[in-house]
Amino acid sequence: MVEIAEIAVSAAELKLGTEPVQGDGVRLSHADPKARYSLRARDAKVLAAVIGRALPGKIGDTDGGIACLGPDEWYALLPAGTDLPRVEGLPASVVDVSSRALGLVLEGPGALAVLSSGCPLDLAKMGVGRATRTVFETVEIVVWREAEDRWHVEVWRSFATWLWNAFLAVMPHAK
DSSP: OOOOGGGOSOGGGOOOOOSOEEOSSOEEEEOOOEEEEEEEESSHHHHHHHHTSOOOOSTTOEETTEEEEETTEEEEEEETTOOOOOOOSSSEEEEEOTTTEEEEEEESTTHHHHHHTSOSSOGGGOOTTOEEEEEETTEEEEEEEEETTEEEEEEEHHHHHHHHHHHHHHGGGOO
């Protein structure tokens, strides 16, 4: 892992980049705006019927912008403006978390090295089209492998500036 302690400063001192940054073999940018939903239900069939969409059945699988993160938990990353129905009177939950998180994109041959520098999982073994919840250093993230060399990283807004700068700190060492 690359030591990123030098960016352990107050949030007021960090700036979240707005323009893509190109490094040696890796590009960091913001993801396009998305609608984000936290979905929970013990019975996936009930939830699928409520939202009118199929749900992936296995942890790590994705289907139509929805990732299965746990036995009763899904995360939906849908086109901006998508509105899912609310649940009333059923044992399920649909919560719009669009304001809570944002997406960063790492792409290029060095993207895996940047992401792996602070992540305990062996992301090289993660197949394209898979998603998982993990951490980068101590920050919780949701990672989607969109292509062999393209990763979508969801992070809570309160940690986004730190994560952007952590990725920037690692990029010169990504090979």
